[in-house]
Amino acid sequence: MQVLIPFHKIIQGCLMRKRFCSFPFSVRLGVLKTALLTGLFAVTGSASLVFASDSDDYAVIRAAAEKGKAASIARLKEWIALPSIAAEDLNMPEGAEYMRKLALDAGFDAAEVVPTEGHPGVWATMDNGAERTLAVYFMYDVKQYDPAEWSSPPLAGKIIDKPGFGKAMVGRGAVNQKGPQAMLLAGLHAMKEAGVKPPVNLVLVAEGEEEIGSPHFKQIVSRPDIMAKLKESEGIFIPIGWQDDKGNVGVNLGAKGIVELELVASGESWGRGPEKDIHSSLKAMVDSPAWRLVQALQTLVTSDGNTPAIDGWFENVRPLTEREKELIGQAAASSDEATRKKLLGVQHWIDDLPYQQALERLASQPTVNIEGLVAGYTGPGGKTILPGRAVAKMDLRLVPNQTRAEAEAKLRAHLDERGFKDVEMKIGGGYDPTETAEDSRIIQAEMATYRRAGVNATLNPRLAGSWPGAMFTAPPLSLPAGQFGIGHGSGAHAPDEYFVVESTNPKVAGAVDAAMAFVDFFYQVAEIE
């Protein structure tokens, strides 16, 4: 998911979940072993370990999952070895075709590559003659990587020891999102092997441009037959594996929207300053696009850099509801602020806010962020040039009821109003904020599955990150949408990204439990009121 720079974000996720942890966990290994036939984890104090599915079926499926474990881990390793990176136009048709085959192998009746004006997606269906249909969202692309920064080759899928967790596979895409997706496929392989049909019909929609902001994903879901099938579903979810070391997970009821863009000041567009870099001594008689960019940028936020100052930016911002504040209040009260600060390398929140207010700000406030600055000479030391071009890489995070289109239009108008018509906005991608109701069947099924597995799941009113959920939650689809899964990985977008395949932590799922959680989730969606 583009949402996550895994390392930091997952830390954030872990800590957010940690602070929701409200009931005591005490796991004994003996109990766990026994429990493996009936539940994902046996947790003393957990009242509901009865499966929605027929327990014989479930035991057979679990046995198949155990048997298929090595194949499932090999499947993930092979997938990691084929990186599709839209930003680099790397292995895009290959990645789509691979995704299609993965779906067919896992038991989908039909799977096809869906062309777009950008890179293709994949659409797959599995009609199990069930009453309900569940939709799954996959991404087959991964983030760029620099092998020099990795401890082992990013495409090798090396298995390493991850103290506190167990054995983990290291590779680009391991947690974002091939690992969790491979676990869902493993669950389907196990059902196929066991000869048990999933209790829901499944449809799978995959894209290869998630890491560049899903610029053509709408073309995929808008295809009439795809849209019709999606509309029939109970909702859609992304497989995740974000348990923290206590086994906790969060259930997000929504996420911020985002616009990723470059603001570019250049002599070419401005008609002032040089078209290309010239010698810096000429600054005394020639205008500077770099200063132009700085001057345009500083109008976008308050002087502390923390609040958007773009004209009309807050017009449609909806304040937190009482329920949202309540959930955040619980979070603040039960979590360890000092540890979170330490892990983030942050000494103060904005305005020295107390933690609860900082978390309210995190959930409720739109942001205007500088991801990167690039102008002129960027190497070691200096070089006496007056750059012809300067770029700020930005992301704008949006909250309900802002929209991406509104944000783009308002930023343009703001710049124009101040005479910065020449400062170009190069939109990379983005999506609207997304929200899913707490009482939707998919959220309720998630909570039930976690509960039955003894996993502490806490409701998070809004992910401060972003994912293209609005594609599903907004009209015309208007579907509930969420993330679901157990297991653990980290390092999305960072070096040494990993996903745990053998857990030595009784509270964290390994490959088989992670796969079985998806199986149980299917039953929950099928059977929940």
Place this chain on the structure above:
Amino acid sequence: MQVLIPFHKIIQGCLMRKRFCSFPFSVRLGVLKTALLTGLFAVTGSASLVFASDSDDYAVIRAAAEKGKAASIARLKEWIALPSIAAEDLNMPEGAEYMRKLALDAGFDAAEVVPTEGHPGVWATMDNGAERTLAVYFMYDVKQYDPAEWSSPPLAGKIIDKPGFGKAMVGRGAVNQKGPQAMLLAGLHAMKEAGVKPPVNLVLVAEGEEEIGSPHFKQIVSRPDIMAKLKESEGIFIPIGWQDDKGNVGVNLGAKGIVELELVASGESWGRGPEKDIHSSLKAMVDSPAWRLVQALQTLVTSDGNTPAIDGWFENVRPLTEREKELIGQAAASSDEATRKKLLGVQHWIDDLPYQQALERLASQPTVNIEGLVAGYTGPGGKTILPGRAVAKMDLRLVPNQTRAEAEAKLRAHLDERGFKDVEMKIGGGYDPTETAEDSRIIQAEMATYRRAGVNATLNPRLAGSWPGAMFTAPPLSLPAGQFGIGHGSGAHAPDEYFVVESTNPKVAGAVDAAMAFVDFFYQVAEIE
């Protein structure tokens, strides 16, 4: 010279010289050939072709220069093959030792490597029993380069055709400054071969840190015996080869000073924001060092980015003198503004100034320039991070009577006053502005040599670029200092830097004429009143 991004700057130089071009040039090749024995160029209309030196000696020296031409070109090629780059700590002791040997080979009696706290310099002396001593400044370092941007390998010294000029050697350092320096050495080799002692004593001081702002050069010139010898001299000069296609040159009476520095905002120094890059979604609760930098930067200049707004910046700025304005007025009147704009890729000067005012601004105004911006993610596309660190690479050009120390102190005070104590100033190097009197013996000798060679030389009140001339012109040395030489090269700091070794342009010197110009300059310095 750090002064020059050759391509643009030399273009600028060419044009500046062109506009001074006031008397008709008409050169016939037959005349030129004949003239080679008595002068550098025979120019009809030039009244003084009588040499200060004995003409027999001169003919013998010239014959030796012709004979040594191939060796002189080979010497340049070999020197280019050994790049010394202080910023990369590349071949620094090797470059100094090579410089030392070059001096000895050319006839210096003594030459030694002079250690500093940084990279070493070289000091060489040649006592010719003459009344007067002339000091020469060399740099043995070159600017960084990226071979991928070059048409031929930057260390290969390939000879190519340069239409309008002749055959040129392509290589890093070709014009900045190894080519012109090699021509001076060639002149000395010719005198040695001819058995003629230079009519002046020579001292040579070389450094290897010119391209990083000469941070340790003062340690070299401050050595008591070196300072004593330099003080005895008539003045000091840098060899150059900046003739334009009409053969014109400029004589600079001074140059701006410079401070090169990085301004760095970071979570580490600020105590706010993250220590390292974190996920951009956290912007809603975490401060941003990148915004911090933008806010600090925008206080440094007026809103158009063109005038320094640092507290007290103009306190010691001396306005142009009437004589300086007069020289600039002549320049503006006689030059081709449209061509210059086109070559620079600039449509308007600052404030749409007319050319003369733009040139006055160029000569008279201090600048605060952004050389480069670097923060967070700088690759293709975007990456959703909140960077822990942001850097602006800056250069501040200074005019008389500003000083580097004053500029550094005022910038620090300005930032502190506005609460930006955390924004670090990492000084790369710099030097004070420099001025040399028009009536100094060295400037008069330059003008006389150019005149006798039929080269149109025009007085430029102040180079907008910078060179460490103040090291010489300011106390305790208080020497006149200038640039001198003919020949042509371009592309300093840029790909495909070159220096003409065989001229097919009768107005531009090739290797032999360039060498002989230095020989004649020695005579002028020896004999001028």
